[in-house]
Amino acid sequence: MSLFYEPIPTALVAALRAGGPDANGQPPERGAIASGSGEPCRHCLQNTPAGQEYLILAHRPFPAPQPYAETGPIFLCAGECEAWGGQGMPPILTTSPDYLLKGYSHGHRIVYGSGRIVPKEGVERYAATLLADPRIAYVDVRSARNNCFQLRIRAARPVLRG
Ligand SMILES: [Zn+2]
Known part of the structure; x- marks a missing residue:
């Protein structure tokens, strides 16, 4: 089975970088500077490079609020970064000894x-x-320790949404 490692949609990331509301209706926090080893971006699916700014915000990776639609904190590169292409194990899944997976x-x-x-x-x-x-x-x-959403895995490349 070919797996697709899905990053957060680029259009949403662009809106958040522009100060658009997160899942809690607040603008992302700015001003945090990455160490390079502990701030995984959910768009490029790797750590924000050392010395670069990253955003802190609440994300709900579901289309609408409902009892199972967990909301939690994530990081994103504050500057431009390229969305993970989907194929192969992304760096974000090599930084912890284990992860929580849920279907x-x-x-x-x-x-x-x-x-x-x-x-x-x-x-x-x-x-x-x-x-x-x-x-x-x-x-x-998700993180096995902090429960933070990392990414979504699908069986095939999904139809791109607007
Ligand atoms: Zn990034």
């Missing part, structure tokens, strides 16, 4: 029993296992 239904709800903390070497295999289940539309990867 979501086509209705954007947790598929119970799918949530598991897996070592980074096992992310690809477990995501593929979950995506082989027809009940599961996508797999969200």
Whole structure:
């Protein structure tokens, strides 16, 4: 199975960089400077380079509020960066020893029993296992320690949305 590692949409990132509202209706926090080793951007899917500014904001990676639509903190490069192309294991998934993976239904709800903390070497295999289940539309990867959303994994490249 070919996996697509989906970054946050570029149009949304551009709006946030311009001061647009985050999931809590607030402008992203500015002024934080990256160390280069601990501020993973959810657009380029790698750490913001050392010395570069990054944004801190609340993100809800679901189309609408509902009981399963978790909102939480993320980082983005404050300056321009290139969206991850989707293929291959992105750097953001190599910075922690393990990650929390959860399968979501086509209705954007947790598929119970799918949530598991897996070592980074096992992310690809477990995501593929979950995506082989027809009940599961996508797999969200979160920090195993802080629960922060990292990225979404799909079975194939999705149709690009506007
Ligand atoms: Zn970035």
